[in-house]
Amino acid sequence: MIEFGKTLISDDVKEKLFACDLNKCKGACCVEGDLGAPLTDEEIVILEEIYDEVKPYLTEEGIEEIEKQGKFVLDEDGEFSTPTIDGEECVYAIYDENLILKCGIEQAYLEGKINYKKPISCHLYPIRITKYEGFEALNYNRWNICKSACELGEKLGVPVFKFLKEPLIRMYGNEWYEGLEKLLTKKIS
DSSP: OEEETTEEEOHHHHHSBOOOOHHHHTTGGGTOSSSSOEEOHHHHHHHHHHHHHHGGGSOHHHHHHHHHHOSSEEOTTSOEEOOBSTTSSBTTEEEOTTSOEEEHHHHHHHTTSOSOOSOHHHHTTTEEEEEETTEEEEEEOOOGGGHHHHHHHHHHTOBHHHHTHHHHHHHHOHHHHHHHHHHHHHHHO
């Protein structure tokens, strides 16, 4: 583990190689798992505010589930997450012309309709953050559906922290990321 500021970062974040390969996995992380995307308290407010702009991008099934369940749900652990359709795909997931699952929220963002990209838990994947009193732990989440991402990361030589530069900056700021990159690059050499 690496201690950096108020974060504790698993060695895997610097050592494991990873680069999403959507052509192979087809966005499986939007459909696999027990729950939807974990949400912060701030994000549930944002989902309420942006829903009308995002709704035109969503599938009919997604809209129907949002009308039944709400824009977010409280799970059995008392945490907020996105609702799912029949316990599977996220209600905000959409298919592109190649049948790859993508995020309807992100599509609205890319088209300039909103200024919020997508839930940070999605943007940061495969890093999962656990909050503790006084610090946050950043861990690499291994998942068999990401085998193609591991293979592509290996081929390209991209460590997890470099692949996730944009969301890490979004979460912690540019100065934090630059310090982390300097620390981890030194440790890799």
